[in-house]
Amino acid sequence: MTPNSLDEIEQLFEAVLLLPKGECTAYLKSQTSSKEIINEVLELLQAHNDLGGFLTEPLSIEDDFILICPDLSGRLVNVWQVSHQIGQGGMGRVYLAHRADGEYEQTVAFKVVEYKAFNNAAFLKERQILADLEHPNIVSLLDAGTLQEGYPYLIMEYIDGLSIDDWVKQSKELTSEERILLFVKLCKVVQSAHDHGIIHCDLKPSNIYISNDGALKLLDFGIAQSLHDVNATKSDKAESFSFTPEYSSPNRHQHKFPTIQDDIFSLGIIFAQLLTGKTPIMQRSDEIAQPDSKAIAKQIDDIELQAMFLAMTGANNSATHYRSMAELIDDFGFYQNNFPLKALGDNFTYRAKKHLQRNWRRWLSALVIISLLITGGVRHWKTQKIKKDSELIREILSAQVSDTDASLEQQSGMTPTRKKLMMSMVQQLEKLVKNSSNNIQLTKMLADTYNRLGVVTGSPYVLSMGNIPESRRYQYKALALYEKIQRQRKDSLAAHNDISRVKREIAKLYAADNDTKRMREYYAETLQEMEKAYRDQPLKKQHTLAIVYIVGAHGEMHLGNLKYSQQLLDQATKILQALDVREHKVNYEIETRFIKEETAHILLLKSDLNAAKAIYTALLEKKLKNNHWRLVRSHVRVNTALGCIYLQKQQQQIALQYFKQARKFATKLSNKYPAVESLSKALQHYETLDKASSEELSSIMFCTEPRKFMMPLTRR
Amino acid sequence: MSVAHNVTNSPNTIAPINELKDVELTPTIYPELKRLASYHMFKERSGHTITPTVLVNEAYIKLVKGNRLKAVDRHHFLAISSRCMRQILVDYSRERNAQKRGGSERVLTLNEELAESDQQKSIDVIQLDNALKKLEERDLVQVQIVELRFFSGMTNKEIADLLGISVATIKRKWAMAKAWLYREMS
Numbered sequence: 001m002t003p004n005s006l007d008e009i010e011q012l013f014e015a016v017l018l019l020p021k022g023e024c025t026a027y028l029k030s031q032t033s034s035k036e037i038i039n040e041v042l043e044l045l046q047a048h049n050d051l052g053g054f055l056t057e058p059l060s061i062e063d064d065f066i067l068i069c070p071d072l073s074g075r076l077v078n079v080w081q082v083s084h085q086i087g088q089g090g091m092g093r094v095y096l097a098h099r100a101d102g103e104y105e106q107t108v109a110f111k112v113v114e115y116k117a118f119n120n121a122a123f124l125k126e127r128q129i130l131a132d133l134e135h136p137n138i139v140s141l142l143d144a145g146t147l148q149e150g151y152p153y154l155i156m157e158y159i160d161g162l163s164i165d166d167w168v169k170q171s172k173e174l175t176s177e178e179r180i181l182l183f184v185k186l187c188k189v190v191q192s193a194h195d196h197g198i199i200h201c202d203l204k205p206s207n208i209y210i211s212n213d214g215a216l217k218l219l220d221f222g223i224a225q226s227l228h229d230v231n232a233t234k235s236d237k238a239e240s241f242s243f244t245p246e247y248s249s250p251n252r253h254q255h256k257f258p259t260i261q262d263d264i265f266s267l268g269i270i271f272a273q274l275l276t277g278k279t280p281i282m283q284r285s286d287e288i289a290q291p292d293s294k295a296i297a298k299q300i301d302d303i304e305l306q307a308m309f310l311a312m313t314g315a316n317n318s319a320t321h322y323r324s325m326a327e328l329i330d331d332f333g334f335y336q337n338n339f340p341l342k343a344l345g346d347n348f349t350y351r352a353k354k355h356l357q358r359n360w361r362r363w364l365s366a367l368v369i370i371s372l373l374i375t376g377g378v379r380h381w382k383t384q385k386i387k388k389d390s391e392l393i394r395e396i397l398s399a400q401v402s403d404t405d406a407s408l409e410q411q412s413g414m415t416p417t418r419k420k421l422m423m424s425m426v427q428q429l430e431k432l433v434k435n436s437s438n439n440i441q442l443t444k445m446l447a448d449t450y451n452r453l454g455v456v457t458g459s460p461y462v463l464s465m466g467n468i469p470e471s472r473r474y475q476y477k478a479l480a481l482y483e484k485i486q487r488q489r490k491d492s493l494a495a496h497n498d499i500s501r502v503k504r505e506i507a508k509l510y511a512a513d514n515d516t517k518r519m520r521e522y523y524a525e526t527l528q529e530m531e532k533a534y535r536d537q538p539l540k541k542q543h544t545l546a547i548v549y550i551v552g553a554h555g556e557m558h559l560g561n562l563k564y565s566q567q568l569l570d571q572a573t574k575i576l577q578a579l580d581v582r583e584h585k586v587n588y589e590i591e592t593r594f595i596k597e598e599t600a601h602i603l604l605l606k607s608d609l610n611a612a613k614a615i616y617t618a619l620l621e622k623k624l625k626n627n628h629w630r631l632v633r634s635h636v637r638v639n640t641a642l643g644c645i646y647l648q649k650q651q652q653q654i655a656l657q658y659f660k661q662a663r664k665f666a667t668k669l670s671n672k673y674p675a676v677e678s679l680s681k682a683l684q685h686y687e688t689l690d691k692a693s694s695e696e697l698s699s700i701m702f703c704t705e706p707r708k709f710m711m712p713l714t715r716r
Numbered sequence: 717m718s719v720a721h722n723v724t725n726s727p728n729t730i731a732p733i734n735e736l737k738d739v740e741l742t743p744t745i746y747p748e749l750k751r752l753a754s755y756h757m758f759k760e761r762s763g764h765t766i767t768p769t770v771l772v773n774e775a776y777i778k779l780v781k782g783n784r785l786k787a788v789d790r791h792h793f794l795a796i797s798s799r800c801m802r803q804i805l806v807d808y809s810r811e812r813n814a815q816k817r818g819g820s821e822r823v824l825t826l827n828e829e830l831a832e833s834d835q836q837k838s839i840d841v842i843q844l845d846n847a848l849k850k851l852e853e854r855d856l857v858q859v860q861i862v863e864l865r866f867f868s869g870m871t872n873k874e875i876a877d878l879l880g881i882s883v884a885t886i887k888r889k890w891a892m893a894k895a896w897l898y899r900e901m902s
């Protein structure tokens with residue numbers, strides 16, 4: 001069309017606007033002969049009649065202009081030189097930036113908040129929480145401010161690495177155990193944020209990075225809310241939050257206020273993705289599709305992992321829905337150690353199956369015993385009826401616990417499981433005791449279990465988790481309970497024994513902390529306790545007290561309190577001399593021998609070589625009346641001590657004879673107990689004996705540190 | 717307005733839009749408008765409506781009266797500003813659409829506000845922009861009127877003053893442009 005015809009159209013268009021509808025065509029035909037122009041004008045007229053409010057109101061910025069910050073590439077903001085955009089999230093874009101003031105080299109992520117319903121107060125609070133958190137697996141906040149355009153910005157640690165899903169994809173060879181371990185690690189990070197009152201609200205693979213040096217990093221606490229806030233407002237409706245449909249719970253899809261369980265839900269979806277390598281299956285209910293938990297669950301083959309996934313997403317029922325990260329992490333621990341999962345609830349058959357998986361050896365032997373009982377001795381079983389039922393049940397339970405614990409102790413790496421077992425026992429018993437606080441048997445069971453829990457948590461001389469302060473807390477609990485029992489049964493010897501045992505344990509814990517003062521306080525109390533208990537008993541019944549003295553003497557000797565150690569030994573001797581020898585055959589021999597040996601050790605430590613040598617030699621002259629392992633071990637020590645004494649006297653040949661003698665007994669012991677690792681390990685020391693020089697002998701046999709071969713007297 | 721009397725160019729000789737694109741003023745005015753827009757968005761949040769006219773006026777005061785731009789007549793400034801506003805809003809729409817599509821395969825956090833305002837809005841700014849580009853080939857003045865009215869919120873009288881055309885002509889061209897764009901876009 002020519003410019004002229006365009007002008008013509010415009011003129012005609014204006015004219016027909018004023019005409020009644022029916023007259024337009026006739027009018028146009030009277031004005032022009034061009035059918036093209038007539039059609040154009042009529043079409044425009046039709047459009048004019050149809051357009052309603054089209055373009056009538058100027059574009060209003062409030063409606064349509066949602067924040068887009070100008071491209072910041074190349075801009076210098078404060079000390080940060082922005083380089084280029086590297087990502088875009090729910091709250092805005094992320095740029096790579098460098099520190100530009102020459103202070104030091106630093107590459108950072110520069111994050112601009114482009115979000116209309118942005119709450120500045122919440123943002124400021126979040127900045128503070130992030131700064132306070134300082135968690136090595138949560139990206140740290142380095143700086144923050146406001147651009148001249150009004151957009152807030154955050155400077156975060158820049159993570160050079162891969163998002164968790166890409167990382168897993170890249171490391172194809174990961175086993176499912178490794179995937180689970182990675183996930184548990186992630187859970188622990190989230191847990192510590194929860195402990196600080198922060199919910200992430202937007203957990204998804206692209207917010208979880210594995211840096212090039214292998215560290216797990218959680219980013220984008222973009223919309224994290226303070227837990228305390230949720231409690232304070234109690235509002236059911238969130239103002240307006242961003243969320244990622246693929247990883248968001250139904251609760252978040254309904255715009256309800258975020259909770260811990262929303263994070264757990266997101267973790268569930270991530271968990272499934274890590275296991276299966278597949279992105280979440282979605283279902284469309286209304287406009288925004290939601291993750292389809294039940295369909296996703298079907299992709300997970302392992303029944304237990306599937307149950308845990310469902311318990312994370314709360315898809316099956318509310319009873320198994322995890323309420324905290326701790327519950328979730330616990331279940332992973334149970335999963336790894338074949339304990340029943342919380343996620344699978346109270347299904348008896350399932351629990352029994354797990355029990356069998358854990359303890360199949362014990363069950364096998366139990367079956368053998370039961371069949372023997374049935375064939376051979378039903379009569380014997382009946383005599384048990386004499387005992388009161390409740391007493392019997394308690395005994396069976398206690399035996400069950402100590403059996404289970406003992407058998408678990410034999411297996412390597414079971415210490416955490418033992419602790420969990422004790423922990424859940426304690427929780428159950430606490431409930432029972434609460435309901436019947438006067439039941440001494442229950443209270444005693446609880447105290448025993450606390451004592452056991454304490455030992456496995458951190459007792460220094462046995463297999464334990466090594467957490468001394470926590471262990472001490474449990475021992476104090478046990479102590480309080482034993483003392484309560486003692487108040488109810490004033491004359492109970494057993495109660496005194498229990499108290500003494502716990503205090504001794506507490507003393508050991510303080511010793512491990514190098515808190516000698518408290519250690520001795522508790523040991524002194526142990527002694528008092530025992531003395532109180534046995535004061536009115538005849539000497540010949542004070543055998544247990546004698547052992548306490550000997551143990552105390554040994555401890556004091558190790559601390560270097562040789563004089564006090566000797567006093568304790570004298571006390572023990574006094575008791576032992578009064579004992580009826582026929583009644584305590586083996587023990588008498590062992591304990592009197594130990595007292596002598598200990599006395600000799602003290603003399604050796606005092607460098608009174610001749611006096612020590614006399615006692616040691618006398619000990620060897622007595623032939624061993626039995627082969628109890630404690631006596632054999634004593635022979636190893638005494639021969640070693642004598643060897644060291646002769647070595648110091650420069651009589652190497654005689655020294656070597658004693659050392660070989662020590663080796664003989666050690667070998668004998670190791671052959672008898674082949675499963676005990678420490679014994680076979682000790683033999684290695686003697687291997688180079690024959691060819692060693694005097695100095696070498698001294699170091700092989702620990703002559704320079706005699707306390708090392710003076711083994712602890714306590715028996716595990 | 718007194719500024720209007722300082723006009724150096726005759727209104728009828730206003731530069732054609734294609735040339736305006738490359739005018740050196742645009743790089744100064746565009747970011748300033750954008751900055752002002754976002755600044756207002758942050759300062760006055762919910763319930764507050766900010767009109768493009770206010771932004772353009774503010775930008776004028778800041779840039780011209782603040783002597784950051786020299787010797788720019790107001791008409792010229794407003795014409796460029798309207799063009800900038802159009803560009804800003806088109807840029808925004810593009811970016812928003814990109815965001816909605818998710819850009820790459822990466823899952824993005826969905827911004828509920830985006831989803832909601834999307835439904836209410838009936839005008840597709842990008843589609844309008846494309847239609848305007850076609851209209852440019854027919855009638856540049858119509859395009860300018862659309863920019864000044866729709867993207868900058870000016871009245872017919874203001875536009876008439878600015879372009880040196882009668883209000884009647886503005887009305888006619890505006891009606892014509894609307895009908896043409898509507899047909900083009902539907």
